[in-house]
Amino acid sequence: MRILILGGTAFLSKEIASQAVAAGHDVTCLARGTTAAPPPGTEWIRADRSTGQAAYQELAGDWDAVIEVARDPKPAREALAALTGRAGHWTFVSSCSAYADNSVPGAAENAPLLPALPAGTLSTPENYGESKVAIEEATLEATHGTAHLCRAGLISGPGDPTDRYGYWPVRFARNSGPVLVPDIGGDPTQVIDVRDLAAWILRAAEEGITGPLNAMGDQVPFADIVSACRKASASQEAAVTASGDWLVEQGVNYWSGPESLPLWLPPHHEGFMARSNRAAKAAGMVLRPWQETMADTLADERARGLGRPRKAGLQPATEERLLRLLHNESGG
The missing domain is CATH 3.40.50.720 (NAD(P)-binding Rossmann-like Domain)
Incomplete structure (x- = not known):
């Protein structure tokens, strides 16, 4: 072609x-x-x-x-x-x-x-x-x-310039103390690997597929993402959860950008990372196991530098401050 x-x-x-x-x-x-x-x-x-x-x-x-x-x-x-x-x-x-x-x-x-x-x-x-x-x-x-x-949907994988999905495996891989996570363990995440999305776009062009189609990953609970990050990085760091209301009170941002917790969505976004991808899969879209995307993302992040400045996520000093505050408020 x-x-x-x-x-x-x-x-x-x-x-x-x-x-x-x-x-x-x-x-x-x-x-x-x-x-x-x-x-x-x-x-x-x-x-x-x-x-x-x-x-x-x-x-x-x-x-x-x-x-x-x-x-x-x-x-x-x-x-x-x-x-x-x-x-x-x-x-x-x-x-x-x-x-x-x-x-x-x-x-x-x-x-x-x-x-x-x-x-x-x-x-x-x-x-x-x-x-x-x-x-x-x-x-x-x-x-x-x-x-x-x-x-x-949310696109990630090696080379992701937004630094969103990669924040979590990097944070555990840094092994720099407990990891602050939002209390959304059962909430879905939905990420498509950039390599799978590119392959689907080309296949659709080759086969003349038309119409609107949701090119999104399969739904994965946030708790499974956290567990996979710990496993992929061989991290022993504890995950410390905080409620969404508390995080908002402390000025933490949703979803993306500086001082955010990526994959954490604001209220009334329960379907943002839970949309149907059945039509695209029926038309031929193929998704690799999400664990492979996680592992390859971490490998790419290691190559780029775990300590590099990032466009999304909490700064280390901010996370340390929030963890101390959460510990003190809980009477620890």
């Missing part, structure tokens, strides 16, 4: 490009490349999509498949206008953040979506879900409803 990836230099899009080359496809990546280059074996068209239609002028011929990973509706619409007439299959990597209601476990692809971001509105992290919905709508309109809308 002749495949065009609108990206190809970062995490998911780079993994798609690498797997596509390994499978023998003719792969072109259109990207600025300001921080990294596409994988070896690809043709690299250097272009800045913020320049509008001019970004696509060097692309020649037709494509068996185009893969779009954009977050901003403006360049996504411009790419659709420039390329849909030359693409046999179109994939848009959307997000489970497009759904309007995160409170219902087991929700499938027919669940209501957020309102689309109005045209001309600046796309920001705060309206990420609305931006993805706007691109979905534009994609369906331009492709006459024949695109694959890949609604991805």
